[in-house]
Structures are given as structure tokens and as C-alpha cells.
Amino acid sequence: GQSLEQPSEVTAVEGAIVQINCTYQTSGFYGLSWYQQHDGGAPTFLSYNALDGLEETGRFSSFLSRSDSYGYLLLQELQMKDSASYFCAVKGNDMRFGAGTRLTVKP
Amino acid sequence: EAQVTQNPRYLITVTGKKLTVTCSQNMNHEYMSWYRQDPGLGLRQIYYSMNVEVTDKGDVPEGYKVSRKEKRNFPLILESPSPNQTSLYFCASRATTLGELFFGEGSRLTVL
Numbered sequence: 001g002q003s004l005e006q007p008s009e010v011t012a013v014e015g016a017i018v019q020i021n022c023t024y025q026t027s028g029f030y031g032l033s034w035y036q037q038h039d040g041g042a043p044t045f046l047s048y049n050a051l052d053g054l055e056e057t058g059r060f061s062s063f064l065s066r067s068d069s070y071g072y073l074l075l076q077e078l079q080m081k082d083s084a085s086y087f088c089a090v091k092g093n094d095m096r097f098g099a100g101t102r103l104t105v106k107p
Numbered sequence: 108e109a110q111v112t113q114n115p116r117y118l119i120t121v122t123g124k125k126l127t128v129t130c131s132q133n134m135n136h137e138y139m140s141w142y143r144q145d146p147g148l149g150l151r152q153i154y155y156s157m158n159v160e161v162t163d164k165g166d167v168p169e170g171y172k173v174s175r176k177e178k179r180n181f182p183l184i185l186e187s188p189s190p191n192q193t194s195l196y197f198c199a200s201r202a203t204t205l206g207e208l209f210f211g212e213g214s215r216l217t218v219l
Contacts, residue, residue: 008147030206031206033206033207033208035208041212041213042197042210042211042212042213043150043197043208043210044210045207045208045209048205048206048207049206050206087149087150089150089208091206093157093163094140094152094155094163094165095138095140095152095155095199095201095208096152096165096166097142097149097150097151097152098149099147099148099149100149100150
């Protein structure tokens with residue numbers, strides 16, 4: 001079957017760096033995506049890795065290692081507005097999500 | 108503006124009363140899917156569709172039906188809703204070759 005594992009909660013202070021890990025087991029894999037969801041809102045796309053390595057988009061970076069079935073989202077220079085839930089998602093023929101990591105940024 | 112539109116946004120209904128949640132996208136995406144979100148469980152896939160007339164079950168399809176007669180529309184049908192289907196539902200779409208999923212604003216359904 002398919003499964004994705006990510007920590008349920010992470011807490012960090014403003015200005016810090018935080019890494020959210022995601023490990024997956026899947027029968028078909030094309031890439032790993034990351035989404036952000038604020039309370040009461042819809043998930044929004046952050047990044048997508050189809051190949052091994054690091055993808056950087058502003059303060060956010062995402063990494064993938066296909067051989068380890070592992071990826072992470074790195075958030076730098078944390079701001080209060082980054083407090084949200086973050087989901088990793090595996091793209092196969094469909095798109096399956098992890099249970100999400102709730103990030104709390106404290107002043 | 109590229110968007111996924113789902114309706115209704117909020118609905119309170121009673122057990123057994125059939126309902127349909129509509130979903131429409133204007134990006135000509137081949138892939139569309141439905142998710143339900145419950146506290147602590149993340150986004151669980153109900154059904155997905157790779158293209159017109161092609162649908163497949165996700166992780167939690169019981170009690171739901173879908174159809175994909177047109178590329179832009181992917182309605183979710185609850186033939187006989189039950190209280191355990193009370194949830195927040197999201198419709199999403201993407202181009203087949205890309206990794207970005209576009210979400211609708213969500214439909215909060217309460218079944219009494």
C-alpha cells in the first residue's frame with residue numbers, strides 16, 4: 001500500500017529555520033509535493049520535486065531523495081505568518097497526502 | 108483567473124437525503140480529485156479522475172459516487188449521507204504532467 005509519514009507538530013521561533021521531514025512508501029512515484037494550509041483555508045502549492053536534490057523558492061526549499069524515499073521542506077527566516085499546516089504529497093497516477101505537520105511560530 | 112470552484116461551500120443536511128457537491132475547473136486539467144479532511148487525518152482521497160469517463164477509487168470511496176462526463180466538471184454525489192460523512196471536502200485539479208494541485212475553497216458538510 002501507500003503511506004506517508006511526517007511529524008504531527010513542530011514549534012519554532014521567529015527568524016529560525018525549521019525542517020519538516022516526509023518519508024513515503026508507494027507503488028508508483030513521479031514526485032513529491034508540498035502544500036501549506038492555514039486554518040480555515042484551502043491547501044496551496046509550495047513546491048514539487050521530481051528529481052533528487054534541492055529546489056529553492058524564496059525562503060522555502062524542498063529536497064528529495066528517491067533512493068531513500070525521503071524528502072523535506074525547509075523554511076528559513078520564519079515569520080509569524082508561516083504558522084500553518086504543511087502537507088507532503090506523493091504524485092503517482094493519483095495524489096496522496098500525509099496527515100500534515102502543524103507548524104507554530106512563536107515570537 | 109485560473110480556479111477550481113465548488114458548491115455549496117456550506118451545507119447542513121439530514122441522514123439519507125441525497126446531495127451533490129459540484130466542482131468545476133477552468134484550466135483544462137485532465138486530472139481531478141476529491142478529498143475529505145478530518146482533524147488529525149490530513150487529506151484523504153475519495154475518488155480521482157485521470158480524464159473524461161475515467162474514474163478510480165481513492166482511500167475512502169465508501170458512500171460516495173463521482174462522474175466525469177465533461178473535462179471541466181467532477182461532481183461528488185452522496186446517495187444516502189450518514190453522520191460519519193460530516194467533513195470538509197476539497198476538490199482539486201492538475202495537469203497530468205505537473206505536480207501542482209489546484210484546490211477549490213472547500214465545502215463544509217454536516218449530516219445530522
